[in-house]
């Protein structure tokens with residue numbers, strides 16, 4: 001493994017904390033085999049939960065990281081030997097441009113802190129598949145006004161423990177102040193909407 005592969009992973013893991021409990025909770029809640037992660041940087045943690053993950057990022061260091069496939073496999077094996085056999089693909093590209101990936105090929109799309117992934121990458125998600133999205137860059141709000149989605153659950157976090165809640169979902173995505181949420185307003189602010197409740201993330205199902 002190249003030194004920089006481990007260094008990049010340790011920095012990522014240290015910065016965001018262990019994401020495996022998050023992805024484990026999602027993997028238990030929705031059936032998925034193929035995952036697309038636009039704006040992944042070097043967040044490798046989904047590959048411990050799913051057998052096939054396609055990572056997408058424009059960043060040069062992310063490209064270097066995933067180019068060291070032996071190193072990536074070694075990192076996966078360190079925490080779970082079986083994960084080293086999982087399919088790990090990387091696309092070095094701007095997800096806002098058409099990607100060389102088939103439409104509706106993925107069961108799950110991950111959108112965390114990486115802009116309006118849902119706007120550009122829903123085409124790759126199969127109908128019936130799910131979007132895991134947080135609100136920080138406004139993408140949860142973007143999904144909430146997208147007719148192709150319905151809210152299927154929220155992910156609540158406490159002390160690094162994650163649980164998927166699927167009942168009384170009307171409690172969520174309620175703005176603190178009455179505001180009209182449109183694609184234009186979200187693009188203009190580039191931020192999430194302030195909601196009365198702030199779960200860690202949301203799960204939307206693609207319905208159309």
Ligand SMILES: C[S@@+](CC[C@H](N)C(=O)[O-])C[C@H]1O[C@@H](n2cnc3c(N)ncnc32)[C@H](O)[C@@H]1O
Pocket residue numbers: 016038039040041042043056057058059062093094095096112113114115
């Ligand atoms: C703040 S990091 C978040 C990384 C990871 N999702 C996480 O939660 O740790 C945002 C990443 O999204 C990538 N990104 C932002 N816009 C992008 C785009 N249009 N196409 C591809 N990658 C993008 C950046 O290069 C960066 O690596």
